[in-house]
Amino acid sequence: MTDWFDGARFGLFVHWDHISQRGIEISWPLVGFAPALHTAQASLAVADYHASAASFAPAKHAARDWLARARRAGMRYAVFTAKHHDGFAMWPTKTGELSVAHSKYDGDLLREFVDAARANDIKVGIYYSLCDWHHADYPAFRDEHRPYRFGTSPRPTPEQWGRFIEFQFAQMGELMSDYGKIDLLWFDGGWERSPAEWRAEEFSALIRGLQPGIVINDRLPGQGDYDTPEQFIPPLPPARRWETCLTMNETWAWNPKDARYKSDRELVHALCEVASRGGNLLLNVSPRADGALPAEQIERLEALSGWMARYGDAIHDSAPGLEPWQFYGPSTRKGERVFLHLLMRPYESVSVRGVPVRRVRSVRELASGRALEHRGRTSILDQMANADPLGELTIRVPEDVLDPLATVLELEIASRT
Numbered sequence: 001m002t003d004w005f006d007g008a009r010f011g012l013f014v015h016w017d018h019i020s021q022r023g024i025e026i027s028w029p030l031v032g033f034a035p036a037l038h039t040a041q042a043s044l045a046v047a048d049y050h051a052s053a054a055s056f057a058p059a060k061h062a063a064r065d066w067l068a069r070a071r072r073a074g075m076r077y078a079v080f081t082a083k084h085h086d087g088f089a090m091w092p093t094k095t096g097e098l099s100v101a102h103s104k105y106d107g108d109l110l111r112e113f114v115d116a117a118r119a120n121d122i123k124v125g126i127y128y129s130l131c132d133w134h135h136a137d138y139p140a141f142r143d144e145h146r147p148y149r150f151g152t153s154p155r156p157t158p159e160q161w162g163r164f165i166e167f168q169f170a171q172m173g174e175l176m177s178d179y180g181k182i183d184l185l186w187f188d189g190g191w192e193r194s195p196a197e198w199r200a201e202e203f204s205a206l207i208r209g210l211q212p213g214i215v216i217n218d219r220l221p222g223q224g225d226y227d228t229p230e231q232f233i234p235p236l237p238p239a240r241r242w243e244t245c246l247t248m249n250e251t252w253a254w255n256p257k258d259a260r261y262k263s264d265r266e267l268v269h270a271l272c273e274v275a276s277r278g279g280n281l282l283l284n285v286s287p288r289a290d291g292a293l294p295a296e297q298i299e300r301l302e303a304l305s306g307w308m309a310r311y312g313d314a315i316h317d318s319a320p321g322l323e324p325w326q327f328y329g330p331s332t333r334k335g336e337r338v339f340l341h342l343l344m345r346p347y348e349s350v351s352v353r354g355v356p357v358r359r360v361r362s363v364r365e366l367a368s369g370r371a372l373e374h375r376g377r378t379s380i381l382d383q384m385a386n387a388d389p390l391g392e393l394t395i396r397v398p399e400d401v402l403d404p405l406a407t408v409l410e411l412e413i414a415s416r417t
Helices: 004-009 018-022 046-055 062-070 110-119 160-175 200-209 264-276 295-315 381-384
Strands: 010-014 077-083 124-127 184-188 242-247 279-285 333-334 338-340 349-356 360-365 374-377 388-397 407-413
Touching: 004 077, 010 062, 010 124, 018 046, 062 110, 062 295, 062 349, 062 388, 077 184, 110 124, 124 160, 184 349, 242 264, 264 279, 264 295, 264 333, 279 295, 295 407, 333 407, 338 349, 349 407, 360 374, 360 388
Parallel strands: 010 077, 010 279, 077 124, 124 184, 242 279
Antiparallel strands: 333 338, 338 407, 349 388, 360 407, 374 388
């Protein structure tokens, strides 16, 4: 795996599809419900759901706006839904009969995304669902298959499955060959078949052969480079690289009925928590049918842009900082610098424990650079017997340095000589 992923810390997820014309979640209304989603979901007849593909006609180059906003927000990679569970390809695939080529749109939405990402110096990620509820050989989901039971689907014959795998390998060959360097591949939908049925090891080898150095998530069963907790920040970090994917409200695709948006502060705090555990935050946006972002999402991206302009140094390329017992909040580190993320309003001061107080060179509020008053304290015996004692650092935090979203303090601690 390449090093860029480890230091990225912040990325953009884009959920968009022809069904965005209906203002409902992608794919799940096709099968009757959306498991684990907290908003009421429409349930459409299969034919009604797929009929929306023909009328899909977004504005040209909508991705330019998303990726420019992502760059301003300090996002270093972006992942685009090239194909969700409903089988609709957002590129004019030469394989299959359901794609943007069969809509009213004259162009390649995936290519527009890739070009916009590169223009903004953002790493390119592609989302691809393994399951395909439209393909005849998967086989396709039909109304009589309801209610959908998570983890199960109609079973194909061996002949059907052989044809479907051939189709899937051909589509992946297009994605990995026709769009230049792809930095990340985000699989989903793997729960419906076994690793052997997906031919997962062979699939992974195909991808890595065409895109050496690509980063692959954990949802191609038995494969992948990092873990993907969804809509949840784990209290303890996974054992290997990881990324939390998170929506701004409660649904992945544009849903005007879902007004349960997280506040600017909640999103900033989520980013601080994830970075302090050594993970990445993949924050979702859901364009409307025309490709424009909803106003609520633009507002939050702007708030994140402002905060990252002030404090992004404590997020990008950082490592986990102190142990939980040392400081009551998230913390990150870069070499001799430790960053304290104040997610709660302090009572005049904050304390840091178990630090070499004699080697503290400076304490400042990161955005303004303002030096802060501080004092160290150790036990009497440690002061007398130890030239480099660990102790407690108390930092005075004046009211006028507090940020409305989250304040970050920087401690510079000299390395042991």
